[in-house]
Amino acid sequence: MTDSKTTTASTPSPARPGGDRPRPRPGGGGRSRDDDDRPRGRTGGRRRRVCIMCADHIRYVDYKNVSFLRRFVSDRARIETRRRTSACAKHQRALSNAIKRARHLALLPYTADHIRISQGR
Ligand SMILES: [Zn+2]
Secondary structure (H helix, E strand, O other): OOOOOOOOOOOOOOOOOOOOOOOOOOOOOOOOHHHOOOOOOOOOOOOOOOOHHHHOOOOOOOOOOHHHHHHHEOOOOOEOOHHHHOOOHHHHHHHHHHHHHHHHOOOOOOOHHHOOOOOOO
């Protein structure tokens, strides 16, 4: 039921008043490295990561969609961690199940050894 629904979600970007441009510091002769405008503290410039499957409204991770699943498998054929996939818990679980299913059907490799098949050791 994933038909191509024409989503006309062309949000007109509102003209936000530009207020956060770095202005030059008065009286600063030489640049000091300490004085960049990076916020102090660890919660300052943290990028908010959103689960891409939640963003795409994917309710079911298809185990047959190999090209999609490959993005969540490392080059050593391992399932990427949540830190790297930035998936939420629900989708990471669905993802790992789908990858394991795809492995069982030989759509994805289990190990890196399965990738280099005819290399000959
Ligand atoms: Zn999600």
